Amino acid sequence: MYSVHEVNSMPDDRFVWVFGNVIELCKDAAVWVKKKRPFNRLADLCTEFHKYLDNLSVEEKLVILKSHPDLAGRLAALGELTKESTEEQKSAGLDKINAEQKSIINACNERYKFKFGFPFIICARENKVQSIIDGLHSRILNSRDQEIETGINEVKKICKLRILDIVNEN
Numbered sequence: 001m002y003s004v005h006e007v008n009s010m011p012d013d014r015f016v017w018v019f020g021n022v023i024e025l026c027k028d029a030a031v032w033v034k035k036k037r038p039f040n041r042l043a044d045l046c047t048e049f050h051k052y053l054d055n056l057s058v059e060e061k062l063v064i065l066k067s068h069p070d071l072a073g074r075l076a077a078l079g080e081l082t083k084e085s086t087e088e089q090k091s092a093g094l095d096k097i098n099a100e101q102k103s104i105i106n107a108c109n110e111r112y113k114f115k116f117g118f119p120f121i122i123c124a125r126e127n128k129v130q131s132i133i134d135g136l137h138s139r140i141l142n143s144r145d146q147e148i149e150t151g152i153n154e155v156k157k158i159c160k161l162r163i164l165d166i167v168n169e170n
């Protein structure tokens, strides 16, 4: 764990290495946020990553959404998730689902992607298998614009929890 002070004094390339996946596969966010140093508080660091997301165009937001792996999907089965995503999916219990739950989640993920053109994203650490299934069933009824917004909000939650694994307040 790093202190905020250590984060402020890290060499640029180290900052990008340490924070390069707090938004899944989006090093550019860390490159942008590093220039906002120094931070007074841990919360300010989170806010800058969130601002990075808010400033993106819709097209750029779609790139971020599309960089996320499906929950309980092909990459998970192959063991090819990022280490962060692996832990998150585990924490929701997705590594221990039965065949029926897996086929429901997979079918809903496919339907969602077919409707919206990007994957269903939810902060796995704030959910369990059933609430993820419930989310898949209810969110597919939303409009595409609503789901772009909801997806990015979930990316913000994932991002904040990833930062809290790296930095402590003092």
Ligand SMILES: NC(=O)N[C@H]1NC(=O)NC1=O
Pocket (backbone or CB within 6 Å): 024, 068, 069, 070, 071, 084, 085, 088, 089, 119, 120, 121, 122, 123, 124, 125, 158
């Ligand atoms: N599809 C999706 O929500 N993926 C993500 N959610 C999460 O908590 N970690 C992820 O990789």
